[in-house]
Amino acid sequence: MPSISLDTVNRTLLCLSEIGAATVVEGSGDAKRFDGNLQRHQHFKCVKCKRIVDFYHKAFDNIEVPESVRERFVVLRKTVYFEGICDLCSKGR
Secondary structure, eight states, X not given: OTXXXXXXXXXXXXXXXXXXXXXXXXXXXXXXXXXXXXXXXXXXXXXXXXXXXXXXXXXXXXXXXXXXXXXXXXXXXXXOEEEEOOHHHHTTO
């Protein structure tokens, strides 16, 4: 829908994130990226093309929060996020 403003899209995505229908993919300062996949999964971000790829590794579901963190903070979410060069970029595409 080309007539929808970017501001409307951004506000809608932020609203979806606030109500739990999407999550913000944490990153390294680039534009916000949103994820509608609410199943447990992790992310890989290519530092070259900025593509974000979902993957799932069961062992990451059970990452323990260090006691020193639990004593000071209430952890609401744990995420795993990898950065590197994706398969497409490493093949020179």
